[in-house]
Amino acid sequence: MDLNVLSALLLFLANDRSGYDIRLLFKATPLGVFSDSPGAIYPALARLEARQLLASKAEPGGRRRRAYVRTGAGEAALDSWLRTPVDPETVARRPHELELRYVLVATHLGRGAGADFLAACAEAYRARIAELEAFRAGHPEIGAISIEALGLGIALFRTRLDWCVDTARKGGE
Amino acid sequence: MDLNVLSALLLFLANDRSGYDIRLLFKATPLGVFSDSPGAIYPALARLEARQLLASKAEPGGRRRRAYVRTGAGEAALDSWLRTPVDPETVARRPHELELRYVLVATHLGRGAGADFLAACAEAYRARIAELEAFRAGHPEIGAISIEALGLGIALFRTRLDWCVDTARKGGE
DNA sequence: TCGTCCATGTAACGCGTTACATGATTTG
């Protein structure tokens, strides 16, 4: 029952929303990691419907609005995606996926689950920082320029870690 | 003559290196944004050779090592990719591409070009931060959780900006 | 000779991109 990020986001958003609604949403948000192109969104919605995670009703008329809703199975799939453990692979290669997941977790499962998720992320970020610092210390031969870039990588994870800690603290008040 | 990131990186790395060498390189680096899978690397090298940006000589014997080198056209293509203006689209959606590009620019075109590139990035990051802050100020309706996530997005760009400024200063000494 | 490493590839598949097509409804 595995989902990619776009599918999970669509499941989350699809509550009486149409593909066009979602395109407008994606176009309006400046954090736009997601493409608002029809060739991305409509096929993805169709795939989710084929897997019976979404259901839709077309309004009568020619090409009229088609609104989607989650099915029970869709709800379960979203839920299980949101509860997937924070794995090192995602932390290392797609950390922005975790940032999106936080929004979905906190909105869909509640602030408590959001705080737990942030704690798990903080833990994973600390581990990642330690790993990168160990690599930097152990491989001086990679050269000054690569060391600089690695420094940025580490700084970005520190920013993420600080944000987790801050946000968990503020959200828990 | 446009290249994707992987192709540009392969052009950069391909100096008497084989696909296998590159796989080992990708496996060894913990910043691993790039997959070391043969299904990614060998076809990409073959495409570059088909476009005559790389040339290769197979060593005699069965499946023996095949080492690649840049052609003149390959050199030119890499050069022009490295000198492509920093566009807002890349800044917003694939900032890590810029971080890789810095390493390639500074290594391949020299420290001076690297410093110029950092300056362009810093400029773009400042603009991006302003844009995100304006959005945050103008759209309180997006909700507390999204505001938190947006805050992280802004903080990450600030980290990138600080890094550009610091690195340009240190590199210029 | 058996396993392991070196080394290169291919096939099926999923999915995003760009560009195009279609048709209804609203607005000037």
Next chain:
DNA sequence: CAAATCATGTAACGCGTTACATGGACGA
């Protein structure tokens, strides 16, 4: 009625992923 906007889709293409195939070299 012409143009823009609402709204949904499809086709071709590029490219990465996973998994599998091939075959030589070398040590136990």
